[in-house]
Amino acid sequence: MTWALPTAVHTFCSQLDASPRQREVIEMYAKAVHELSMDLAGKLAQSMGSIRTDLFEGWPCQFRINKYNFTPETVGSTGVQIHTDSGFLTILQDDENVGGLEVMDKSGTFVVVDPEPGTLLVNLGDVATVWSNGRLCNVKHRVQCKEATIRVSIASFMLGPRAEAAVEALAELVDSEHPRLYTSFSYEYYRKLRQSTKLHAGEALELVRVQPSH
Template sequence: MVMVKMGKGTAGASNIPIIDMQDFPAQSGKLMEACREWGCFRIINHGISPALMGEMKAVSRSLLDLPVEIKLRNSHPVQGKGYTPRNEASPVFEALGCYDMAAPGNLDNFFDQLCVSDPYQREIVTGYSKAIHDLGMDMCRKLLEGLGLSGDRFNGWPCQLRINKYNYTPEYVGSTGAPLHTDPGFLTILQDDEIIGGLEAVHKETGEYVPVDPMPGSLVVNLGDPAVIWSNGRLWSVKHRVQCYEGSIRLSIAMFVLGPKDFALGAPEELVDSEHPRLYKPINFEEYRMLRITNKSPTDAIELLRIKS
């Protein structure tokens, strides 16, 4: 794939679909087209107030500004589920994480790890986490309905809260903050930086890098590889990266709907027939995450699961 970056501010940015969450079921067709053709889109009127989004951003910045020795306490046995320090692959990027954020006690453990004693900070993070988790489940249900399915098939899927900081400096402008990848989880909802851009999505057909410019008050939704497996290829996982457009701190807050905890993810029987044979082998989420790591394949590991006809 030849990738050509479309300049910041070009018409390409306007091609990212915008979905109005208060206009369903009328928006269902537009949503499914965005999922097939882009694998990413912005949502507006999503129910999370601008005030709460702003407060969450401020609290997140204060947590990411804590001393490294405190941030390192945000530990988890699995890499990437707790604190991610700056490293050789991403020298400007760091993140704090709370795995399975909706499970009882996990947010409290996150606060305790970081010695967060301020009731206001705990209230804001808790409130935002509930709101973004509820939104993620609602988005999953809308995808289910858009594919003609019913039921509550995402109940209990672990979700992860991650707050990201890009420690950009003027010398870093033009460099990459997060390298090209698809997401290993089913679905990501991102509150990106409302001032500093940098998120770029790869156009499915042309391979061009399309800037996803900031739009205050909105959220970005990305589909990951498990969405492709689960939908039997009907949905698209977007390749994307983060570039440094200007030498200022960039902050984003992501919520990942990861995948089922106790069973392998595969396409439901309703999406498999003689005209739509099963495309991918079912796989457990953690197994798929490790497959990506061991094969050093942040963009194409899903092809390792493709069933040869």
């Protein structure tokens, strides 16, 4: 669901056959998380030295509910393989009762992220790495099956510029000492590149890296 668009939220609720109260809650949640993602992105831009307030205007966003049916046979296995998110920023409301999320630290070791009631988790994706000219790190993560039960999480993705607009480094972050690390591309191009190459853990960024001149 593209949760920045009211029509998409209404369609999503209709597909779920949501009751009036459920529809109200979903609409309130979608609006609040969209505002939060825009606020976080704006603060990141300010921290990078940008004074523009329209940088992320119109960027498409998506909303997904993940449901895992873990069985005794799947305990100890991987529910979601190691990956990075392709977009800019992800806000995750994890299952408050069932753990399993793990993120990779700089040493390559996976760190368990235990569920914490009342909190949200923020991930940065591949687009954030390109946009920041390598200053922001995309986060490798996975979900492990810890127990035989149902696990539910809600992920809200802020993807990248709309249509054919370019994903590229912020101008303030490119100079003679910090040359552009990645070529410009559309988010749709990069999404298809990840799918076609099956490189889902950030490796596809190497395919859009600027080649050094000789």
